[in-house]
Amino acid sequence: MVDNLSVAERIRAFCQARHITVARFEREAGLSNGYTSQLKSAPGPGKRMQIAAAFPELNMGWLLTGEGEMLRPSPQSVGDVTSGAVVGANISGSGNSVSHNDTSTVLRLLQNCQDQLKKKDEQIDRLLALLEKQR
Template identity: 40%
Template sequence: MEMSVKERLKLFLREEGIKDTDFCRTIGVSTGFISGMRVSIQPDKLKSIAINFPRLDIGWLLTGEGSMLKNESSSTSASFPEETQNKKKNSDTSLENGDLLYKMYIDIQKKDAEIKELHTKLLSMSEEIGNLKTLLKDKQQESPTTNSDFHAETVQKKRSSSRISGSSAQPDAPTIK
């Protein structure tokens, strides 16, 4: 059975003698991050791992292919004599892993830009809401009537205009001739 990303990460930490809590603190996540892992790692966490643990081969962490540590890759391939075709296949896999990481890095950069744009919009909307609240407060202070007074005045005006216009909304009393 193939190891999961979580199991490979735990193996790396064990091999390097790194405590789970130290690892989590280093990459900026809660101490329960590793135990809470399900299938894979979010791109922002992966980026932090790659930056803070440069010896770890991220391709190996994600796929289980290749060697755990980057500096072992050349010695590992030398110690296992293989046919030229198999070596080419392994190097293609390394390139694919590198391409995957690069694509993930680009996606992270795009998401960061989107987050910054949304943050700017949020700040603008918050400022606009503040301005509207101030305007509303000023309007309420200008007009001494309360909402119920305003409602009563509006109803009275509607009744008056109905009688004047001859609307059937409020029939007049029958006249006796």
């Protein structure tokens, strides 16, 4: 079920749930002061990445569309597959460091992640445009 709130209203709801001010949200996400009050539509991909990086617990799907839950499940509730220790061990073998030989692998994985995020952002933009047309 999709709520009828705007993205700005969902940001305010998230701030209220987290007991922080909108100004603090903007500051921590690297957004300009008053950004939320001036927000008329969905933030662009760059702003979405800033928000997601600053507030990883925030479900970006919910923020943009109102679908789903406000908060993402914590990594511990998903299981050991997403825990930092396992991910670190997969990257370095020990979880403590990345050797010089693994640097190119890590960079390639990061580039793949960035490419996937860009594709998802484009998909979200298309979905939002379709939703706007239906209003």
